Amino acid sequence: MIAKSGKVALLIVSLFFFASFIAPLLTLKHPNEINLDAIKEAPSLEYLFGTDNKGRDIFSRVVYGAKISIGVSMVAGIISSFIGLVIGLVAGYKGGVIDKLLMSLVDFILSFPSLLFAIAISIVFPPGLFTVMIAISAVGWTSFARLVRGITLSIKSMAYVESAIAIGCSHWRIIMKHIAPQCISSALVMIGIKMGGFILTEATLGFLGLGLQPPEPSWGAMISAGRNHILTAPWIAIFPGLAIFITVFCFNILGDALKNAYDLTNEKVQSKNQ
Amino acid sequence: MIVYFIKRILSVIPLLLGITFFSFAILKSLPGDVVTNMVGERTKTEIVQEIRIHLGQDKPFFTQYLGYLKLILEGNLGRSHINQRDVAKDIKAKLPNTIILALTAMVIATPLGIFLGFLSSMYSKNILGKIIDVIVISSLSIPIFWCALLLMLIFSLTFKIFPPSGTGGVNYLFLPAITLAMPAMATIARITKTSIDDIKSMPWIKTAKSKGLSPLRVNTFHVLRNALIPIITIVGLDIGSYLNGAVVTETIFGWDGIGRYTMEGIIRRDYPVIIGSVLVGTSFFVIVNAITDVTYRLIDPRIRYDSKKW
Numbered sequence: 199m200i201a202k203s204g205k206v207a208l209l210i211v212s213l214f215f216f217a218s219f220i221a222p223l224l225t226l227k228h229p230n231e232i233n234l235d236a237i238k239e240a241p242s243l244e245y246l247f248g249t250d251n252k253g254r255d256i257f258s259r260v261v262y263g264a265k266i267s268i269g270v271s272m273v274a275g276i277i278s279s280f281i282g283l284v285i286g287l288v289a290g291y292k293g294g295v296i297d298k299l300l301m302s303l304v305d306f307i308l309s310f311p312s313l314l315f316a317i318a319i320s321i322v323f324p325p326g327l328f329t330v331m332i333a334i335s336a337v338g339w340t341s342f343a344r345l346v347r348g349i350t351l352s353i354k355s356m357a358y359v360e361s362a363i364a365i366g367c368s369h370w371r372i373i374m375k376h377i378a379p380q381c382i383s384s385a386l387v388m389i390g391i392k393m394g395g396f397i398l399t400e401a402t403l404g405f406l407g408l409g410l411q412p413p414e415p416s417w418g419a420m421i422s423a424g425r426n427h428i429l430t431a432p433w434i435a436i437f438p439g440l441a442i443f444i445t446v447f448c449f450n451i452l453g454d455a456l457k458n459a460y461d462l463t464n465e466k467v468q469s470k471n472q
Numbered sequence: 473m474i475v476y477f478i479k480r481i482l483s484v485i486p487l488l489l490g491i492t493f494f495s496f497a498i499l500k501s502l503p504g505d506v507v508t509n510m511v512g513e514r515t516k517t518e519i520v521q522e523i524r525i526h527l528g529q530d531k532p533f534f535t536q537y538l539g540y541l542k543l544i545l546e547g548n549l550g551r552s553h554i555n556q557r558d559v560a561k562d563i564k565a566k567l568p569n570t571i572i573l574a575l576t577a578m579v580i581a582t583p584l585g586i587f588l589g590f591l592s593s594m595y596s597k598n599i600l601g602k603i604i605d606v607i608v609i610s611s612l613s614i615p616i617f618w619c620a621l622l623l624m625l626i627f628s629l630t631f632k633i634f635p636p637s638g639t640g641g642v643n644y645l646f647l648p649a650i651t652l653a654m655p656a657m658a659t660i661a662r663i664t665k666t667s668i669d670d671i672k673s674m675p676w677i678k679t680a681k682s683k684g685l686s687p688l689r690v691n692t693f694h695v696l697r698n699a700l701i702p703i704i705t706i707v708g709l710d711i712g713s714y715l716n717g718a719v720v721t722e723t724i725f726g727w728d729g730i731g732r733y734t735m736e737g738i739i740r741r742d743y744p745v746i747i748g749s750v751l752v753g754t755s756f757f758v759i760v761n762a763i764t765d766v767t768y769r770l771i772d773p774r775i776r777y778d779s780k781k782w
Binding site: 317 | 487490491494495498501502609610612613614615617618621622624625629712713715716719720724734735738739741743746747750753754757758761
């Protein structure tokens with residue numbers, strides 16, 4: 199059972215995400231609309247979160263930004279889990295040299311400080327959404343691969359897999375019909391656990407200027423832009439940061455609830471196999 | 473045991489090789505051609521070809537990699553594209569600043585994290601435990617660049633207690649160190665809590681309690697002391713998070729370390745600087761991890777005797 203706090207957290211995040219999609223219907227100002235008559239206006243009834251140095255409405259930028267931050271992290275999560283599933287299944291099922299090679303690749307990537315690795319990846323590609331997704335997934339798939347490999351190993355030794363081999367099922371059929379379905383649910387849970395971290399990385403890359411390029415509203419980039427006006431107009435940096443904080447906080451609460459409910463910490467799976 | 477040490481230390485070598493190979497592959501896959509960049513697009517093809525041969529750019533990928541490796545071993549990381557300064561020299565000058573910052577953050581984070589984790593485990597059923605849990609999750613969720621800006625806004629710009637940016641004495645060190653310590657403290661608090669919860673269910677704790685020892689004595693001498701071993705490992709292994717955090721923290725507070733240097737490289741797309749810093753940062757991380765691993769085995773007698781198998 200997922201704890202109540204986890205459900206509430208999921209609800210809040212879903213609301214954020216949903217709001218960013220129906221934002222055009224909420225008659226918000228366009229996030230990139232420049233209004234030079236209202237530069238650095240303090241928060242008021244008209245501009246709930248104030249305006250930035252180009253007179254853009256920060257509230258609407260924060261709302262639109264949710265789509266990007268949560269969306270990008272979600273796609274990165276799905277890519278990571280897909281790569282992790284394939285690698286984990288192959289490593290766990292094949293075993294032997296292939297398993298050793300793939301797992302040392304995982305160890306190799308984990309031996310980098312994750313942000314430095316993401317930075318190194320993202321300088322190769324032109325900055326943008328695509329690059330952020332690649333940079334996050336390049337590190338992110340490793341934990342999925344470890345998890346899936348562990349589960350595959352424990353399922354492989356079950357009697358029903360043995361009987362599937364005995365009646366002559368192909369490797370492909372055994373993996374797809376008997377092993378993969380059980381890994382997919384765990385991988386989905388893992389996405390929920392990892393989301394908070396992904397959003398933080400996305401925001402950091404955005405802040406470093408490696409993410410979505412201006413004028414598109416990305417939370418990290420908005421804080422970076424607000425840095426120069428921190429004394430005269432602190433709200434430019436404060437509200438997007440608050441949005442990141444609340445979103446990541448909710449995802450972390452959700453992640454903890456998922457961890458308690460499904461118990462798939464890596465050590466547990468690994469010790470089960472030893 | 474000695475065999476284990478040697479094995480562990482040797483295991484660093486393929487990792488370091490992998491890191492250099494990775495950074496070389498990235499250098500090679502960067503957009504733009506090195507030679508054309510040097511001489512400009514209007515130079516004659518023959519001259520371009522001549523320079524290419526002179527620089528060894530015509531040789532196969534692997535030969536070029538060996539050449540690159542040789543340069544790194546000689547301590548040559550190339551020159552900055554922007555101001556022609558020697559990258560290795562710059563990094564050497566800035567690394568100590570980063571180490572000072574990281575160590576200060578560690579000194580703040582470790583006792584605080586252990587204390588919070590201890591309290592949270594002791595009072596897990598009560599409101600104090602819940603409050604601590606919220607503090608811990610908050611420090612894990614806060615984007616550190618934002619936290620840095622807030623601290624600066626409050627302590628430097630509004631109340632003017634600390635200088636907003638610069639490199640220098642304790643005054644300058646305080647805010648960046650606090651920022652860097654936040655996520656590390658939360659990680660340590662979490663590990664402390666799990667570790668203490670594990671130890672609390674051990675039979676010898678029951679023995680200690682039934683002997684009639686005071687709860688304080690049981691909790692400090694029997695529980696906390698045994699729980700410390702995994703915590704110490706985490707403190708050592710967590711050096712990566714300090715390096716990650718240093719990029720952002722140093723930039724915001726103008727602390728002259730390799731984090732800020734990397735960031736300047738990124739902004740100017742100065743590839744030798746970025747690759748050089750990533751290379752040094754990761755190698756540092758890998759080496760510290762190996763050292764932590766080895767000391768961890770030295771501290772814990774159970775593992776020490778176990779590892780005779782190695």
